[in-house]
Amino acid sequence: MAGGSSARSCSTTSRAASRGCVAATRARALADGDAELDRRLGIDTWREESAALMHGDGANLMRGNRYQPVGKAAFRHVVARLGVDPARHAFVDYESGKGRALLLACKLGFRRVVGVEYARELHEAALANLARARGVLPGAERIECAWSDAASFPPPTGDLVCFLYNSFDGTVLRALLDHLAASFAAEPRDIVVAYLNPVHRDVADAHPALALQRADGDLAVYRVVRGQGG
Numbered sequence: 491m492a493g494g495s496s497a498r499s500c501s502t503t504s505r506a507a508s509r510g511c512v513a514a515t516r517a518r519a520l521a522d523g524d525a526e527l528d529r530r531l532g533i534d535t536w537r538e539e540s541a542a543l544m545h546g547d548g549a550n551l552m553r554g555n556r557y558q559p560v561g562k563a564a565f566r567h568v569v570a571r572l573g574v575d576p577a578r579h580a581f582v583d584y585e586s587g588k589g590r591a592l593l594l595a596c597k598l599g600f601r602r603v604v605g606v607e608y609a610r611e612l613h614e615a616a617l618a619n620l621a622r623a624r625g626v627l628p629g630a631e632r633i634e635c636a637w638s639d640a641a642s643f644p645p646p647t648g649d650l651v652c653f654l655y656n657s658f659d660g661t662v663l664r665a666l667l668d669h670l671a672a673s674f675a676a677e678p679r680d681i682v683v684a685y686l687n688p689v690h691r692d693v694a695d696a697h698p699a700l701a702l703q704r705a706d707g708d709l710a711v712y713r714v715v716r717g718q719g720g
Contacts, residue, residue: 524561527593531626533619535559535590557587557612560655560686565594568684568709572651576600579649579680584640584666585657589616589633596629600651603633606643613637641665645673649680660690664697668718671699675717683712 528536538558569576581595586605595603607613616635623630636643641662645652652670654663667683674681682703685694688710694700700712 524559524563527562527590531593531619531623533588533593533622534615535588535593535619557609558655559587559590560594562594564686565591566598568653568686569595569598569651571704571706571709572682572684572711573703574649574651574680574682579651579682580604580646581651581653582606582645583653583655584643585655586616586635587612589619589635591653591655592616592620592633592635593623593627593630595653596627596633599629601632601648602646604646605633605635606638606640607635608637608639610637641669643669645670645681647677647679650682652681652683654683654685654688656687656689660693663690663693667694667697667700670714671697671716671718674699674714678717681714683714685710685712 525536528534536559576595576599579600580602581592581600582604583591583595584606586592586607589605592603592605605616607616613635620630620633620635623633640658657663670681670683683694683700685691687708688694691705691710694710694712695702699714699716699718701715703711703713705711
């Protein structure tokens with residue numbers, strides 16, 4: 491499930507203060523036009539969802555975080571700092587939720603856009619949103635949605651951007667990075683990992699296949715530089 495803990499936007503544990511912080515954050519987002527995409531396309535990507543309401547097969551569902559959509563400005567900030575040409579790279583959002591980042595990636599011109607979601611309800615919501623977006627959003631036919639475990643989904647071939655928005659815990663993150671390293675060993679290519687709100691950055695920093703490229707506040711960017719066991 492795309493998203494993360496409440497630590498993203500609120501540092502206090504007071505219930506009243508937390509409600510006020512969330513309300514202020516969403517008010518700023520609305521003022522910045524983050525809900526405009528939903529209004530224009532007639533979709534639902536901006537409403538948050540609790541992980542407790544989700545269903546899926548296997549143990550990793552409980553290792554995911556709640557669905558919290560990425561803001562338009564934050565997403566553009568991420569892509570601008572990757573040093574990639576979207577036209578040459580595929581984009582994969584691991585735990586893609588309702589598909590918001592997929593639509594934003596499509597607008598930025600990535601050659602292929604793939605969402606991988608483990609929770610059935612969010613995957614079905616993304617499919618419904620995508621069906622509404624096609625014919626309205628140019629390039630929406632490049633978007634694909636897969637109901638799958640992030641740690642076992644086969645990464646696309648060719649150059650690749652992997653987007654993580656504090657999607658899951660360190661156990662699943664480590665398994666995903668192992669999977670990306672194995673894919674790199676089979677097909678050496680540019681694999682960039684963009685980790686927004688990197689709560690489990692220690693796992694990525696310690697992984698032998700990754701090299702940290704930059705760390706800017708709540709964004710850590712890595713490249714896969716060797717295959718698993720290489």
